[in-house]
Amino acid sequence: MSATGKKIWDKLYEPKVPGFKHVPINDLDAIHSAITTNTCAIMLEPIQGEGGVHEVERDYLKNLSNICKERGILLNFDEVQTGIGRTGKLFAYEHYGVEPDIMTLAKGIGGGYPLSALLTKENLNIFEPGDQGGTYSSQPLGMAVGLAVVSEVINKNVSHNAKVQGEYIIKKLMEIKNKYGLKGIRGKGLLIAFDLPSDIGTEIVDKCLDRGLILNAPRPSIIRLMPPLIVTKNEIDKMFNILCEVLDEVF
Secondary structure, three states, X not given: OOOOOOHHHOOOOOOOXXXXXXXXXXXXXXXXXXXXXXXXXXXXXXXXXXXXXXXXXXXXXXXXXXXXXXXXXXXXXEOOOOOOXXXXXXXXXXXXXXXXXXXXXXXXXXXXXXXXXXXXXXXXXXXXXXXXXXXXXXXXXXXXXXXXXXXXXXXXXXXXXXXXXXXXXXXXXXXXXXXXXXXXEEEEOOEEEEEOOOOOHHHHHHHHHHOOOOOEEEEXXXXXXXXXXXXXXXXHHHHHHHHHHHHHHHO
């Protein structure tokens, strides 16, 4: 909550941890301006989820990695939304050829069970087994669930299905974009978004929900699509039937 730049969370979970600076994505000049001798880490999402599915540029991320190495700064990736197959690879960073020093995971790693994880390269691992205590730390059920979920994702190549079905969704969106004035169709795997011609996102989300389709509007003029990683083409076709019905009604 302290790291996020989302305005509606400004007053939640006070007091916040101080010291975070926010800069625009894909802006190296802004990064250079924000870095001081006290900068310990740079944290980002490879694809901004709550921000509206905005992706980092490959060159930007490689330059950012080089800056961190030169300045002794940790590079941290938040892959809570993008991790565990969501983008068509097990982790989103694999699309860019840049490895983080530290990575956070949650949501997908539990497959519906509340679970989160912090991953770090071994040279940064300051813990011995049992060092980090707490009522819910490393409890056996959570570990068993996480192991089962990740094993299924890997063994059944669920990431590939996310890639294939995501490409199908993009294709379907391109087919209807002119009819409804949709723009900015973007995303990787099954993390996809598009821009609406006006701020009607909430209305579309509500009408779709009434018909049994769950969508999300992270911004008033943005619709985000995040189907289950096991979604089929037949289910995607049903999704588009509902979506188009709602768009016809709204417009």
